[in-house]
Amino acid sequence: MSLRRSRLRAATVLAVCLTALTPVTAAGAADEPSGDQSLQRQLDAFVNRTGGPPGAIAVLRTENGTRVVRAGVAEVGTDRAPGSDDHMRIASTAKAFSGAVALTLVDRDTLSLDDTLGERLPQLPDAWASVTLRQLLSHTSGLPDYSKSDGFVDELRADPLHHFDSRRLLDYIADDPLLFKPGTQYRYSNSDNIAVALMAEAATHKSYEDLLRDLVQEPLRLESTTLPQGNRMPTPYLHGYDVSEAGSPQDVSEVIGMSGVWASGGIVSTPADMTRFIRGYAPGRLYDRSTVEQQRQWVEGASEPAGPGRNSAGLAVFRYETRCGVVLGHTGNTLGYTQLIAATPDGRRSLTFSVTAQITQSSDAQGLQRMRALQEKFVCALLRDGNQ
Incomplete structure (x- = not known):
């Protein structure tokens, strides 16, 4: 397949996914495979199933050390296994990063959770003015x-490498009314985290990229985490694939530019960095206890895609209540990648779970159900310190 056709196919697949994604009702995970199977065998089976991702890696870290479980390959056509230092697109888990920026600014009294769009961003439509951080x-x-x-969607389809002005993405919906009265419903929206980043910039007069570096990357020692505008991936990286059609998977790692997702999902990181991030973010080590308590006021709502167990939503974090216990974190999916990061509320035990295909309710409902069940199995292993 030519690069041009690959980009057009990728743009169409991404556009379909963006328009077809619907929040999944949080529910218990599906029945797991029999208990005598190892995590390795189960991850292998998930990768090797028809339509499965070419590669997967899970990093489990506890007080007793780190365990890495990997399956498949980092790049089709090679025998290189996925690695903890391989770069990848982290998709909507990037929303936890914008949450970390905003909540750190709240902790420093630079922002307030009650600040409104009208106060901080008066250039936005008046109809949105009452929306709070x-x-x-x-x-x-x-x-x-x-x-x-x-x-x-039309611009993306026309040119997958189109350079969007990341700070003008909300212009696409400027003439649209709010979907409901603020605070009365839960509905996952990529617009929310774009607005969060713009509020942070307005409050500090610094770029979101600088805030991300100063408030999150440096304190948590995330040396392999970046927020690119373009389509190129740093090496080494986990190649992301489109597996929606029969035949060989199509490499879509670099066919879409990231300027159109920015603070909502544009970050590139590694399993190792994501492990460091969630171990700091889940317990709220970047801000004080009162801010953590505000963050953990839960409402009914699932991440996208839904994570393991029963999901509920806090402030840029989700609570995953599994049969083995509770972890906090975030999920994400984008063209070529699906992600889960989770940790115990004290941050002592963590799981980073990454696969190299986009798995959604609309594109692969059975695969999503199976993945959630597998993620829960990994959470149980984590909470039992891997003694399975």
């Missing part, structure tokens, strides 16, 4: 999702 972080704002707008 708290509502943006909890996906209860009512802002329509810019990534599902006809204008955005």
Whole structure:
């Protein structure tokens, strides 16, 4: 397949995924494979199933050390296994990073959770003026999702490498009313975290990229984490694939530019860095206890895609209540990648679970159900310190 055709196919697949994604009702995970199977065998089976991702890696870290479980390959056509230092697109787990920036600024009294769009960003539509930072972080704002707008999707289809002005992404929905009265419903929206980043910039007069570096990357020692605007991946990297058609998977790692997702999902990182991030973020080590308590006021709502067990939403974090216990974290999916990061509320035990294909309710409902069941199995191993 030519690069041009690959990019057009990728753009079409991404556009379909953006418009077809619907929140999944949080529910218990499906029945797991028999208990005598190892995590390795189960991850192998998930990768090797028809339509499965070419590669997967899970990093489990406890007080007793780190265990890495990997299956498949980092790049089709090679025998290189996925590695902890391989770069990957982290998709909507990037929303936890914008949450970390915003909550750190709240802790420093630079922002307030009750600050409104009208106060911080008066250039935005008057109809949105009452939306608060708290509502943006909890996906209860009512802002329509810019990534599902006809204008955005049409531009992406026309040119997958189109350079969007990341700070003008909300223009695509500027003429649209709120979907509901702010604070009355939960509805996952990529617009929320774009607005969060813009509020942080307005409050500090610094770029979001600088805030991300100063408030998150440096304190948590995330040396392999970046927020690119373009399509190129740093090496080495986990290649992401489109497995939607029969035949060989198509490499879509670099066919889409990241300027159109920015603070909502544009970060590139590694399993090792994501492990460091969630171990700091889940317990709230970047801000004080009172901010953590605000962050953990849960409402009914699932991450996208839904994570293991029963999901509920806090401020840029989700609570995953599994049969073995509770972990906090975030999921994400984008063209070529699906992600889960999770940790115990004290941050002592963590799981980073990454696969190199986009798995959604709309594209592969059975695969998503199976993945959630497998993720729960990994969470149980984590909480039992891997003694399975």
